[in-house]
Amino acid sequence: MKYFNYYVNEVIWSIYILISIIAYIKKPFVLLYLSTSAIYFIAIQILIKAKKKESYMKIRSILDNKYKVVKIWPIYIIVFIFTILGFVQNIGVIQFSKINNLILALLMGGYNLYLNEKAHKASLNFQKTKQDYINKYGQDQFDKFEKESEDFFQKSQKKFDDIINNGNDHK
Structure with missing residues (x-):
């Protein structure tokens, strides 16, 4: 992850959290869509992180025999659950209360900030691993x-x- 993307992501999710707080006070209807969209973002972030981890482990398993390639199929189940939860709330089958939507939006925003930090560190680690692989095998x-x-x-x-x-x- 490039530093520019890292900082843009940090700013976007910080603004998202701020908008969630303002929506709680002014427009609860907007908060519903903010919390639902956060669920979808989390599902996508989890999938991206799993794919990166799988690629990293493939490279590490070639460099060092103690690493085994990780199967990421359980991640698909988690992503599916998040997607269904977002869809169910979006169509109105389940409607969370105003405070629950705020909590959900803030938790998801905070979690995305956390994932952004972890993705940045993983990206730096992947670049180092990639360079090790290139140095060893060309x-x-x-x-x-x-x-x-x-x-x-x-x-x-x-x-x-x-x-x-x-x-x-x-x-």
């Missing part, structure tokens, strides 16, 4: 590894898109 080998990972993610994305499209065809 740039060509690293480029090959990146290409294989990219191909895998593209195939996975295509399968995921096919599943979604097939699910929409049955409606």
